Amino acid sequence: MDFEYSDKMKELQAKVRAFMDEHIYPIEHEWLAHQKDPSTMWTPWPQIEDIKAKAKEAGLWNLFLPKEYGKISPGLTTLEYAPLAEEMGRVMGSSEFFNCSAPDTGNMEVLAKYGTPEQQERWLKPLLDGEIRSAFAMTEPDVASSDATNIETSIIRDGDDYVVNGRKWWISGAMDPRTKVFILLGKTPDADRARHQQHSQILIPADTPGIEIVRPLSVVGSFHGPSGHAEMVFRDVRVPKENLILGEGRGFEVAQGRLGPGRIHHCMRAIGLAQRSLEYMARRVESRVAFGRKLSDQSSIRQDVALSFCEIEQARLLTLKAADAMDRHGNKVAKDLIAAIKIVAPRMAQTVIDRAIQSFGGMGVGPDTPLAAAFVNARHLRIADGPDEVHMSQLGKMKIAKFNDGGPHR
Known part of the structure; x- marks a missing residue:
């Protein structure tokens, strides 16, 4: 490229x-x-x-x-x-x-x-047009939702409608008064279909009877209003059959169409957070004196800045490579690079932001810089859109298979 x-x-x-x-x-x-x-x-x-x-x-x-x-x-x-x-x-x-x-x-x-x-x-x-906002309801409190085949919220056909029942949480945007529609992933059980064809996605207007916001959820103490995150209950929520997306049993097919781009968007933004944090750190250490020397004269500080620069550049290049592969070959072919950057970028951002916080001392964990909130965001991204462990497991499996594909051993 x-x-x-x-x-x-x-x-x-x-x-x-x-x-x-x-x-x-x-x-x-x-x-x-x-x-x-x-x-x-x-x-x-x-x-x-x-x-x-x-x-x-x-x-x-x-x-x-x-x-x-x-x-x-x-x-x-x-x-x-x-x-x-x-x-x-x-x-x-x-x-x-x-x-x-x-x-x-x-x-x-x-x-x-x-x-x-x-x-x-x-x-x-x-x-x-930006006139409304929306939410995606997948994760559930009662099952390990990193394995989405565990999702138990039911979507059951009843005449010309589907009836939805279940509990969801960490639903981004659920608290926002501008949110007018939920896309919900739930189970449409059918014994004749394979395990990954048991789920569907359906559109649910936010004002449909039976939707209850149980509580807002804070992320390490921050509520991230007005969109925020929420725990919700869907109790006998009835929507027309026309609200189903693509068809019964095709929920994971739809999910893969949205997750590849969304995951890499998060990584791109995480790199922006890390880059700004590095710039904050560089200005801070140049302007502060401790024990008779500027912080920027300390070898350990220079190492922190140098390592942060290297790590940001590495993550940025890997992100651009993944983006290029998605454009050239499609999300399915680029899935190894998408998994790799999802592992690398949030971890890198968390590390770089942590160094920047350390350079600010007490101010770094307070409200006067964006660093503390940035750190929380980077930590959250290591779980959002799938935890590190899931991406590493899938990526490791792919690479093991590739390197044992029967080709010549050089």
Whole structure:
């Protein structure tokens, strides 16, 4: 692959960077304070729609959608989107200003790829326009959801409807008043189908009777309002059969269509977080004096900066390689690289951010820099979209099979 960004990518990077400089960095503290205040955290920040409108006007809208959907997005490849997601990742949550935030991105991809014309008109169009938000309901408290075949929430056909019953948790976006639809993964049991064909995905309007928010869930003490995470119960929730996506037993097929791109988007943003943290650390150690010497003169500090630079570059290059492979060969062929970057990027970010926190001392774990929140986010990513152990197990299995495929031993 060509290691030089194309002129198109450079131009878009400059546009995103300039937009963030003008509209996002100046309001970052106010915006995040609104999200942390118990009296306002479950309501959208009042100025967010104004900034979203400016992003749309600037052509920085739905950047994540791949090139086959160019009529409703700039039509970027995964590789072209990568540095833009990194720029957005420098400020946690800022991708929402560009209509590029999870779980909406994955849900929009699902609806764009697999939705019926009616489903697309009702849900995809307002999501693409940024008029509503959505949630993806998969994880359950009573089973090890890293093995999604364990999912027990039932989706049972009853005449012209499906009836949904089950308990979900860690549902991103469930608390947001703008969330108008859930895509739920549940079990449609059929003894004649294989284990990986027992589940389906279905669209559930958020105002459907029988949906109960049990409680919001904090992530290491932070609620991440207004979208947040929640534990939920679906009790005799009845939706029309037309709300099923693609068909019974095809839930994992749909899931694979959304998880590859979504996982790598998280990695891109994690690299942005790590890069910004390194820059914070470099400025901090140059400006602080301890025991008669600047921190930047200490060999151990220089090593921390050097290692952080190396690790970020390694993760960035691996991410770009994975993105390039996805564009050239498809998500299925690139699954080993997708798994690899999902293992590497959050761990790298957690390590780099931890070093940056250490360089700030007490200030690093407080509210006056974005570092503490960034650390929590990086730690959370090592579980979100599948824990490290699952990706390592799958990747190890793939590589063992590849290196024992009967070819010549050199």
